[in-house]
Amino acid sequence: MNKIIERNLSGKKVLGLFMLTNLVYAFMLLVTIPKTMTFANEMKLLDMMPTGYDFEYVNKLFSALGSNGRETYLTNQIPVDMIYPLLFGITYCLVMAYFLKKINKLNAPYMYLGVLPIIAGIADYFENIGIIGMLNSYPDITETTVSTTNMFSIIKSVSTSVFFISLILILILVAIKFLKKSMSTT
Secondary structure, eight states, X not given: OHHHHHHTOOHHHXXXXXXXXXXXXXXXXXXXXXXXXXXXXXXXXXXXXXXXXXXXXXXXXXXXXXXXXXXXXXXXIHHHHTTHHHHHHHHHHHHHHHHHHHTTOOSTTGGGGGGHHHHHHHHHHHHHHHHHHHHHHTTSOOHHHHHHHHHHHHHHHHHHHHHHHHHHHHHHHHHHHHHHHHHHTO
């Protein structure tokens, strides 16, 4: 895996992937999520609940969405959200590796920080599969399906949060290294 990452660490590749990933994310935030939420009576979609949800909330949401809203969730939001986790995992793994390389820490144990967005992406796929299953079987959803899907939602959210906190810390170290270097040359 290290060799694949190192081969793809050019600034142009990382920047291009970063831009593509965030365009897809912006499309979800500005188009597919608001379109789906127009049916939700101001309730949050399951994808947008980082602290999780329960059986009662899912039933209330799916009832509020109605058949048109559930169909919109299934045919508009979910398809885009099946592209995003792959882009997120690859892009942010490379972003982390790119900045670790800048501070000469592209090795274990630091390299494992790049696994966090991959874990988040995988959890997002399992979350999406659970949501698809619940949307297709509504009103016959089970507490087991809800709790399993919720678990993947929380794994996604925790791994994403830990990743971004780690990335901020790495960026601070990159900035410190840059400042030290620029001060020593003046």
